[in-house]
Amino acid sequence: MSETIRTKFLIIGSGPAGYTAAIYAARANLQPILLQGAQPGGQLSITSDVENYPGFSSVIQGPWLMGEMENQAVHAGAVIHHDTIVSLDLSARPFVAVGEDAIYVADAIAICTGARARWLGLDSETYFRGSGVSACATCDGFFFKNRDVAVIGGGNTATEEAIYLARLAKSVTLIHRGDRLRAEKVLQQKLFDNPKISVVWNHVVEEVVGNPEPRAVTGLRLRNPKTQAEQQVSADGVFIAIGHDPATDPFRGQVECDPDGYIVTRPGSTVTNIPGVFAAGDVVDRTYRQAITAAGMGCMAALEAERFLTAAGH
């Protein structure tokens, strides 16, 4: 039988959103419990250089930054458990969250479980991830200033990333497996009007090509699935832009999610359709997907939870 742990405020997730919520909630004396899940530190724990998180004039490392956030949350008084939630019951208060190790009974909950980029699933893609292969143009585009890059995908994200990268890169090649983009028409027009961007239609990526020492991407081997014809494209950077999956499987049916699984919050807040349940970071955000925006939303979730708990007499 699992241990039952009572808390005023449960924070699920240990990325920038979760740790920031924990820092603010602990300083408001809510004695929060934060659950780290399978990836302590969240997405930044698997990257290296971070150059756009404010407050640092030199390059910092993602795992170091997340370690500092954890230390700050603990220092403020948050209690951290290395547990993963498998199901939630939000039908009555207090809410019940079932973890792999314990059951948590909470008066308010912040869901900060983030999202994962979809990858193509190629061995070569995994090999060069962080050494030329990225899923975030805002994060890594700067490293490819005046160089040649490729973007894989055909939807809004791929189109936006290609346009963004064209501000920095020498050239952008968009590679799409179809013969038309799924992006909004206005975005498509911007893309087609941009002289730095060219499109390779009807091709899939067979292999990311590069050098092992130092590990660096030099291009892509593409295949046309209809004709089986292959071609090579030169690129120093490859941006995979085929979508993200929010980590909401255990919460579906309990809290309102959109058709893609992102938790729906009231505009300008972290309030969900369940009073006392808040959501912050990439789990609600399909637009910005940055550490700083996730941290900002984590702060909002803690402040909104504090007001909710006060109004509810806790």
Ligand SMILES: Cc1cc2nc3c(=O)[nH]c(=O)nc-3n(C[C@H](O)[C@H](O)[C@H](O)COP(=O)(O)OP(=O)(O)OC[C@H]3O[C@@H](n4cnc5c(N)ncnc54)[C@H](O)[C@@H]3O)c2cc1C
């Ligand atoms: C390779 C890479 C490089 C990046 N570089 C940058 C950069 O340079 N600058 C920048 O601003 N952004 C960068 N980003 C984006 C940034 O990491 C994310 O926007 C940010 O981490 C989102 O924070 P979050 O708190 O919403 O969620 P995440 O960081 O995704 O964390 C989610 C947390 O939830 C936990 N979790 C999930 N499910 C459960 C569950 N069921 N129970 C308990 N816990 C759970 C996970 O273990 C994890 O701790 C990068 C992302 C990647 C992948």
